[in-house]
Every structure is written in C-alpha cells, then in structure tokens.
Amino acid sequence: MEIEPVDSHPSETQVERYRRLAAEHASGVGVVCSRYRGKDHAITVTAFADVSYDPPTMLVCLYDMGRMCEAVAASGSWTLSLLSAGQRSVANWLASPGNPVDGLLDSVPFHRTERSGTPVLDGCLSWFELDTVSTHTAATHLVVVGRVTAMGRGEGTAATSRPLVHYAREYKSIG
Template identity: 75%
Template sequence: MDFEAMDPEPTDEQVERYRLLAGDHAAGVGVVCSRHRGKDHAATVTAFADVSYDPPTMLVCLYDMGRICEAVETSGVWTLSLLNSSQRSVANWLASPGNPVDGLLDSVPFHRTEASGTPVLDGSLAWFELATVSVHTAATHQVFVGKMTAMGRAEGSGNADAPLVHFAKEYRSLR
C-alpha cells in the first residue's frame, strides 16, 4: 500500500497529489445560481450534499474568492440544479474562470423560481431552492448550509436515469 505523510505546510507536489487522489471520488454535477445586484450568477459545482431530510437541508461548498460565493452570501437564497449527461457543455461553460457577468446565462435555457426569481436550469434532473441558514469557512471555501424553500424537476428532465458525474478530472455519464 502506498503511504505519504502530509507536511503541516503541504508542498506544491503534495497538494497536486491530493488533487489527483481526491479526483478518484465520483460526484454528481450541479449548478448553483443566485441573484446579486440585479444580475444572475451561476457556477458548476461538485461539492454539494444532502444534509438532512427533516427538515430538508443541503450544503454547497464555494470558492471564497468567486463571484458566486459573494452572490450567495449576499442574497441568502440560491438554487442547485442537478445536471443530466446531456448538459456537459453547460457544466463546462459555467466552470470556466473569467466568465462574463453580463449575459452569463444567455445561452443556457432556464426559468425562475416563483418565490425569489432565482434561475433554475431547464432539463436538469432535479432542482432545489434554498435559504442560507449558516455559513462556515473551510480553507479556501465557504460552506453554505441551506434550508429547502422549493424543489422540483425542471421541464424536459427526461434524462432522470442519466446523471452527469465528475470522476478523475472529467465529466462522465453512467452509460
């Protein structure tokens, strides 16, 4: 068995090795959206989890220097759309650094939630609207815990059996 102790202050090589090993975890792919200063913000995420069924609660981890982090923190309301395997191009677009704020979702079909008007991606497997109940700092990220305010399946979500997953630094489908 391979063993490598981590230095208290990890070297660049150790960080890279960690990224490689952590990439062997298959994760669902989603998009977090929020509104801030009258503009839509969105980013692809793989670090999210269902926390509790009673009351329905989820969490998402966002890079603390990203625009989406500021938008979610400021608005206190966000959506998570779970992507299907045909939405790989959407995942790539919204994961690209330096995307424009204006027109970010112009090429992405979406509709708005009734309560907050936050974007939900059309064709997603499922979507959730959440109100932030707590925020925790974890290294370079903020962990947002949210209580469910609305949920559903997006129109045209016929690919419920074909989720988009991230594994070994690539998007993949289960088929």
C-alpha cells in the same frame, strides 16, 4: 498500504498528489445560481450534499475568492440544479474562470423560481431552491448550508434521465 504524510503547508507536489487521489471520487455535477444586485450569477459545482431530510437541508462548497461566494452569501437565497448527462457543455461554460456576469446565462435555457426569482436550469435532473442558514470557512472554500424552500424535477426530464458525473477530472455519464 501506502502512507504519505501531508505537511500543514503542503508543497506543490503534495497538493497535486492530493488532487489526483481526490479525483478518484465520483461526484454529481450541479449548478448553483443566485440573483444578486439585479444580476444572475451561476457556477458549476461538484462539492454538494444533502444534509438532512427533516427539515430538507443541503450544503454546497464554493471557492471563497469567487464572486459566486459573495452573491450567495449576500442574497441569502440560491438554487442548485443537478445536471443531466446532456448538459456537459453547460457545466463546462459555467466552470470557466473569468466568465462575464452580464449575459452569463444568455445561452443557457432556464426559468425562475416563483419565490425568489432565482434561475433554475431547464433540462436538469432535479432542482432545489434554498435559503442560507449558516456558512463556514474551510481552507479556500466557504461551506454554505441551506434549508430547501422549493424543489422539483427539471423541465423536460424524466425520472430515468442519466446524471452528469465528475470523475478523474472529467465529466462523464453513467450507462
């Protein structure tokens, strides 16, 4: 077994090694959306999890320096759309740094939730509307825990649709 200690202030080499090793974990791909100051904000995420079934609770990790972090923290309400294999271009677009806020979702089909009016991506496998219950700083990210207030299957998808996954720093599909 190979063991490599990691410094409390890791070198660039250690950071890159960590990224390579962590990329060996396959994860789902989702999009977090929030409505803040009259504008829609959205970003692709791969670090999210269901936390509890009673009450339904999820978490997402957001880069702490990004505008999405401010939008989610300030609005208190957000959605998570779990992407299907056919939504790779959407994942790429919303993962691009420096995207404009104005017109961000102009080329992405979506509808709004009834309660908060937050975007939900059409064609996603499933979606969840959440209210933030707590936030926690963890290194360069903000861990946002939310209570599910609404949920559903994406427009035009079936229970047999394939998910988009992130593995080895690439988007892939299963099957």
